[in-house]
Amino acid sequence: MMKTYTLAISLLFLVNISLSQSVTQKIDNAVKRLMADSSMKHAIFSLYVVNGNSNEVIYDLNSQFGLAPASCQKIFTSIAAMDFLGHDYRFKTELGYDGTIKKDELNGNLFLIGYGDPTLGSWRFSETKDSVVLNKWMSAINSAGIKKINGNIYLDNSKFSFNPIPGGWIWDDIGNYYGAGHWALNWHENQYDLIMQPGLNEGDDVKILRTNPELQANSLISLIKTGKKGSGDNGYIFLPPYSPFGFVEGTIPLQEKEFSIAGAIPSSTNQIAFVLEKKLSDNQIKVKEFKTSEEFIANKTTIPSLSKILFTHYSPSLDSINYYFLKRSINLYGEAFIKTIAYEKKGYGNTDSGIAIVKKYWQERGIEKSALHIIDGSGLSPQNRVTTYALVTALQYAKTRDWFNSFYFDLPEYNQMKLKSGSIGGARSFAGYHTSKGGTPYTVAIMVNNFDGSSSSIVEKMFLILNELK
Numbered sequence: 001m002m003k004t005y006t007l008a009i010s011l012l013f014l015v016n017i018s019l020s021q022s023v024t025q026k027i028d029n030a031v032k033r034l035m036a037d038s039s040m041k042h043a044i045f046s047l048y049v050v051n052g053n054s055n056e057v058i059y060d061l062n063s064q065f066g067l068a069p070a071s072c073q074k075i076f077t078s079i080a081a082m083d084f085l086g087h088d089y090r091f092k093t094e095l096g097y098d099g100t101i102k103k104d105e106l107n108g109n110l111f112l113i114g115y116g117d118p119t120l121g122s123w124r125f126s127e128t129k130d131s132v133v134l135n136k137w138m139s140a141i142n143s144a145g146i147k148k149i150n151g152n153i154y155l156d157n158s159k160f161s162f163n164p165i166p167g168g169w170i171w172d173d174i175g176n177y178y179g180a181g182h183w184a185l186n187w188h189e190n191q192y193d194l195i196m197q198p199g200l201n202e203g204d205d206v207k208i209l210r211t212n213p214e215l216q217a218n219s220l221i222s223l224i225k226t227g228k229k230g231s232g233d234n235g236y237i238f239l240p241p242y243s244p245f246g247f248v249e250g251t252i253p254l255q256e257k258e259f260s261i262a263g264a265i266p267s268s269t270n271q272i273a274f275v276l277e278k279k280l281s282d283n284q285i286k287v288k289e290f291k292t293s294e295e296f297i298a299n300k301t302t303i304p305s306l307s308k309i310l311f312t313h314y315s316p317s318l319d320s321i322n323y324y325f326l327k328r329s330i331n332l333y334g335e336a337f338i339k340t341i342a343y344e345k346k347g348y349g350n351t352d353s354g355i356a357i358v359k360k361y362w363q364e365r366g367i368e369k370s371a372l373h374i375i376d377g378s379g380l381s382p383q384n385r386v387t388t389y390a391l392v393t394a395l396q397y398a399k400t401r402d403w404f405n406s407f408y409f410d411l412p413e414y415n416q417m418k419l420k421s422g423s424i425g426g427a428r429s430f431a432g433y434h435t436s437k438g439g440t441p442y443t444v445a446i447m448v449n450n451f452d453g454s455s456s457s458i459v460e461k462m463f464l465i466l467n468e469l470k
Contacts, residue, residue, distance in 0.1 A: 023440075026468040027059045034461050039453040046448075047465065048388035052433060052441030055396060063392075066373060066385035067447045070422030071329045072429040073379030075391060076372065078322055078407065079398050080358045081337040085344065087322075087403040091117030091315035091336075093185070095137050096306035101145055109151035110141075110287070111306040112272065114185030116160050116349050118336035119315045121187040121275075124324055130188055130213075133313060134279045140311035141285070149287045153276070155269040158293040158303055160184035160339055160349030164241050164268075167351075168381030175237035175246055177262035179380065182335040184349060187272045188213060189332055190265040194237060194248065195258050199226040202254055209258060216274040218266055219245045227251030237263040242294075269294070319406045326410040326420060331378035338377030351376065367393050382424055391431040391445035399443075408433065415463045416470070419444075426450050428458050434469050442469050 031047060034040060048063035050056060081089075092115050099108015114120075121130040164181025165174055173179035180190040192215055197207045204226040224235050231253045239246025243266050252259045265271050273290040280287060296303040315321065325333040335351065342354035355374060363369055373385040398407050411418040411432050419432035431445035446465065451458045 023436075023468060024059055027465060030465040030468050031059075031061060034465060037461060039451050039458060039461075040448075041452065043451040044449045046388045047444075047446045048392045049442055049444045049469070050392055050396065052396070052399065052435075052443045058442065060389075063389040064371065064387050066371065066387055067429075067449045068382055068384060068424065068427040069379055069386045069391070069429050069431075069447060070424040070427050071331075071379045072391060072420050072422035072431045072445070072447070073374060073384055073386060074326060074329065074334055074377075075394055075420055075431055076358065076362060076374065076386070077334045077337050077377040078326055078410075079394055079401075080361050081318060081341060082322065082403050082407065083401065084341045084357075084361070085318055085337070087317065087319040087406060089318040091115055091119070091340070093117050093120055093313045094306070094309050095140055095311045095313070096309040097144075097146075098304065098307045099151065104145055104147035106144075106146045106149045106151065109304065109306075110146075110149055110153045111156060111304075112137075112153070112185065112276070113156040113306070114159065114183065116182070116184050116186075116336050116340045116343060117313075117315045118182060118186050118189065118330075118332050119321060120185070120313070121272075122189050124189075125316050125320070128315065130275065134275060136311060136313060137276070138279055138283055141280075142283070144310055147285060149280075149285060151287075152289045152291050153273075153287050154303060155185055155272055155290060155292045156303055157184040157269060158296075159343060161351065162294055162297055163351075164190075166335060166376035166381060168375045168383040170382065171238065171240075172236055173380060174241070175239040175264055175266075177264055178331050180264035180332050181241045181266075181268075182332055182339060183268050185272060186268050186332070186336075187265070187275070189330070190268050190271075191332075192263050192265055193260045194220065194263050195260045196222070196224065196235075196248075196252060197258055198252055198254055202226055202228055206248075206252060208248070211263075212260075213271070214274070215263075215265065216267070216270040218243070218270075221245065221247050224248045225251050226254050229254040233259075233261055235261045237261065239263065239266050241266050319403065319410075322407070323410045326407075327412050329378075329421075331380050334378035335376065362390070362394065365393070365397050379422055380424070382427075388431070388445035388447055392443050395431060395433065395443045395445070415466055417466060422447075423455060428455055428462065430462065430466070434466070436469055444469065 046062040049058040094113040119128045122128045177191045193212045206224040235250040269292040338354035339349035343349035367390045371387045371390045417434040419430040422429035429447040
């Protein structure tokens with residue numbers, strides 16, 4: 001009986017090895033077909049697959065090569081933020097004052113102090129919409145009995161770096177919504193829609209009609225042309241942070257209706273000053289002047305501080321924000337996570353400090369520093385380089401955390417798999433999890449850099465490889 005039982009175990013073990021080898025061989029054949037494709041002649045390809053339970057290596061090709069990950073880099077930021085800050089972490093924004101309140105008058109200044117909340121004024125959550133936040137601020141001011149402000153309103157960005165853009169972000173990106181900068185105070189995800197009217201014929205000038213919301217203290221010059229009907233959005237906004245004017249170039253499609261592209265607000269404090277001043281004016285409250293912490297930096301002086309808090313606005317929980325960070329790949333959220341990690345650990349929200357903390361964090365969890373050359377939290381910089389081994393290691397670590405179910409849910413679905421995707425010029429990547437029909441869990445990362453041809457075409461070929469895990 002014992003010999004029969006032992007033989008059965010041995011046969012099962014051999015069958016499992018055979019199946020594993022079969023999957024490996026199928027993947028290898030699919031990889032060879034891809035590498036023989038003309039689009040891969042000058043490309044670099046990396047693939048790393050492990051059994052999600054045992055960590056057994058199923059396939060490894062160039063897993064230690066550092067490649068541009070694009071938004072797959074968000075995996076490192078997301079996991080580190082969930083660990084460092086906690087899945088229930090909430091960003092705050094404080095409204096307060098100094099001086100005294102007598103006979104409905106504030107004999108002092110009003111303060112709005114930012115702590116990096118990227119959702120303030122965002123349309124994605126009911127409690128963060130601009131009208132909701134403004135009403136809460138107004139309600140707090142009314143409850144304090146303030147009907148007149150004899151001082152200024154200070155918009156305090158000083159807890160985070162004055163530089164909203166990480167190093168390495170390119171000129172083509174930073175004026176557009178996906179390249180929006182991050183400050184201590186942010187508004188409407190530092191994003192606006194530029195609404196334009198195409199010409200009647202291909203090659204005609206395009207007229208700028210308006211922005212929504214109204215863009216403050218800035219003007220845009222239209223150099224954009226009317227493209228072919230159905231050609232889509234090929235327009236780019238060139239308006240860097242703090243700049244008073246910029247340009248719009250490229251093309252938008254020929255059509256009778258208006259067409260919009262999304263841009264990055266160059267100054268969040270200008271935007272907040274505008275909407276807050278209007279809200280106060282609607283309530284018959286006048287102020288002397290709005291002042292920003294950037295002005296104090298320029299004058300090498302210290303911004304005054306409040307003495308009493310009227311109201312503290314809290315963001316949705318981090319795991320709720322993380323949903324949009326991964327599912328919608330919002331770069332702004334990643335930069336907020338990185339800077340906030342630095343703020344919570346060092347007392348100042350700086351990108352470089354946040355990156356250093358995250359790299360050390362991953363080194364302590366088995367990822368060599370040389371495998372994680374990152375300079376931002378979102379992957380937008382083309383200078384970032386990571387390995388597929390590092391991505392899989394991070395994903396495997398996430399499975400050990402008590403917040404993993406939330407993280408797994410937040411991942412998008414591609415090719416019927418739970419995968420984070422990445423895309424920048426000449427680079428495509430996917431990393432995540434999949435369980436085969438036979439019940440085998442896989443953790444996988446796949447990257448291609450410097451391919452030839454369209455992005456959609458290379459993605460189809462990458463999916464042919466991933467299909468072998470099904």
